[in-house]
Amino acid sequence: MPLVKGRMPNRERILDVALELFNDVGTGPVSTNHIAAGAAISPGNLYYHFRNKEQIIQTLFEGLFEKYERVFVLPERRAPSLADLRQLVRLNFDLLWEYRFAYRELAALLRRDEILRERWLEVRRRGYIGFRYLIAAFVTAGVIAIPANDAVIDRLADLCWLISEFWLPNLEINGQSIDATQLDRGVVLMLQVLNPNLEPAQLSEERPL
Amino acid sequence: MPLVKGRMPNRERILDVALELFNDVGTGPVSTNHIAAGAAISPGNLYYHFRNKEQIIQTLFEGLFEKYERVFVLPERRAPSLADLRQLVRLNFDLLWEYRFAYRELAALLRRDEILRERWLEVRRRGYIGFRYLIAAFVTAGVIAIPANDAVIDRLADLCWLISEFWLPNLEINGQSIDATQLDRGVVLMLQVLNPNLEPAQLSEERPL
DNA sequence: GTCTATATCGCGATAGAC
DNA sequence: GTCTATCGCGATATAGAC
Numbered sequence: 001m002p003l004v005k006g007r008m009p010n011r012e013r014i015l016d017v018a019l020e021l022f023n024d025v026g027t028g029p030v031s032t033n034h035i036a037a038g039a040a041i042s043p044g045n046l047y048y049h050f051r052n053k054e055q056i057i058q059t060l061f062e063g064l065f066e067k068y069e070r071v072f073v074l075p076e077r078r079a080p081s082l083a084d085l086r087q088l089v090r091l092n093f094d095l096l097w098e099y100r101f102a103y104r105e106l107a108a109l110l111r112r113d114e115i116l117r118e119r120w121l122e123v124r125r126r127g128y129i130g131f132r133y134l135i136a137a138f139v140t141a142g143v144i145a146i147p148a149n150d151a152v153i154d155r156l157a158d159l160c161w162l163i164s165e166f167w168l169p170n171l172e173i174n175g176q177s178i179d180a181t182q183l184d185r186g187v188v189l190m191l192q193v194l195n196p197n198l199e200p201a202q203l204s205e206e207r208p209l
Numbered sequence: 210m211p212l213v214k215g216r217m218p219n220r221e222r223i224l225d226v227a228l229e230l231f232n233d234v235g236t237g238p239v240s241t242n243h244i245a246a247g248a249a250i251s252p253g254n255l256y257y258h259f260r261n262k263e264q265i266i267q268t269l270f271e272g273l274f275e276k277y278e279r280v281f282v283l284p285e286r287r288a289p290s291l292a293d294l295r296q297l298v299r300l301n302f303d304l305l306w307e308y309r310f311a312y313r314e315l316a317a318l319l320r321r322d323e324i325l326r327e328r329w330l331e332v333r334r335r336g337y338i339g340f341r342y343l344i345a346a347f348v349t350a351g352v353i354a355i356p357a358n359d360a361v362i363d364r365l366a367d368l369c370w371l372i373s374e375f376w377l378p379n380l381e382i383n384g385q386s387i388d389a390t391q392l393d394r395g396v397v398l399m400l401q402v403l404n405p406n407l408e409p410a411q412l413s414e415e416r417p418l
Numbered sequence: 419g420t421c422t423a424t425a426t427c428g429c430g431a432t433a434g435a436c
Numbered sequence: 437g438t439c440t441a442t443c444g445c446g447a448t449a450t451a452g453a454c
Contacts, residue, residue, distance in 0.1 A: 041438075107378055162398075426449090
């Protein structure tokens with residue numbers, strides 16, 4: 001049964017349908033035949049556009065990478081604020097959700113596909129450097145209220161990174177709903193890490209940071 | 210090619226081989242034929258012991274659950290120390306490593322298999338309650354140096370739980386080696402969360418906690 | 419409990435016409 | 437670019453002998 005409605009080049013339809021199917025049931029059970037059927041084209045046609053399923057997955061990841069790099073833009077010519085962090089994390093959660101098949105199977109996919117692994121490490125390295133820089137900037141801007149040498153900054157960056165990458169998977173694994181409220185709990189955790197001495201009320205959404 | 214050496218009931222050999230293969234290449238590419246071959250029995254024989262691959266996975270998870278519950282034992286008749294926490298986290302990491310196929314595909318597996326999902330939630334719920342209790346005990350014991358009402362304790366528990374569940378996957382995803390040193394970085398992150406005002410040196414291994 | 423044999427199925431991939 | 441047709445393979449699962 002076709003899954004796509006609008007007019008679109010077949011190559012993109014394939015990617016579109018594949019993403020939807022992967023998100024729905026995972027990459028394993030979805031065959032190239034399923035994808036072709038969903039895109040309302042013949043199996044042979046699919047193989048004109050892609051060598052195999054692996055390449056479709058790689059291409060989807062490239063889309064993820066592209067959007068991902070657009071999330072990690074730091075403000076120019078002014079010190080970053082916690083509001084920037086909150087915004088960044090939220091955008092990141094949106095992206096994780098859009099490509100949820102990817103994080104659900106990430107370790108397994110990277111393990112199986114060397115090309116994908118290399119690309120992932122490359123993108124992630126750049127992202128982490130920017131992120132680490134953001135945390136360091138908080139310290140110099142005085143936004144963070146704990147004694148911070150380089151080792152501490154490393155740890156804070158690791159912690160926040162861990163939350164931003166795994167809070168959503170954590171919610172899913174534990175059967176909790178994925179909505180704005182639940183996602184914001186992740187943001188609050190991050191603020192707790194950065195400002196552990198703040199009063200709880202000050203961490204909530206109502207008080208702009 | 211057979212994978213198992215010693216004498217063992219076939220049912221357990223199957224589980225043993227399956228775990229090894231799953232850990233090695235993931236559940237997807239491993240067929241019941243592969244498992245049977247690894248266990249040096251016929252494919253038909255395998256189906257005498259298990260209905261299908263799904264049931265093998267479920268059975269492996271039951272083994273994980275059993276060991277998992279043995280990890281979460283809190284000290285009786287004395288206040289828990291940070292050393293207890295460290296010990297608990299390390300045992301947990303060991304377990305995650307032994308069943309690494311499970312966390313690599315956890316979200317996907319739980320999604321596909323309702324029985325597994327229910328069991329997971331049940332076990333995890335009990336584990337979390339004990340863990341939350343441990344953190345709360347730290348507060349009353351004065352081991353934790355930040356103002357702690359119930360909401361803060363919730364957050365600390367969530368943070369530490371997140372680390373204990375995802376630090377190892379995080380290392381793997383980012384291509385870092387899985388050795389004692391790297392795993393202990395996870396423990397240090399947890400201590401950073403609980404005692405953010407401590408001097409960094411006090412968090413290191415040398416200073417017993 | 420264990421084996422052999424077999425039935426059925428669907429997947430991945432290609433060839434060749436249009 | 438897209439289709440139809442098809443081949444070869446391997447996976448799941450069962451039947452029936454031992």
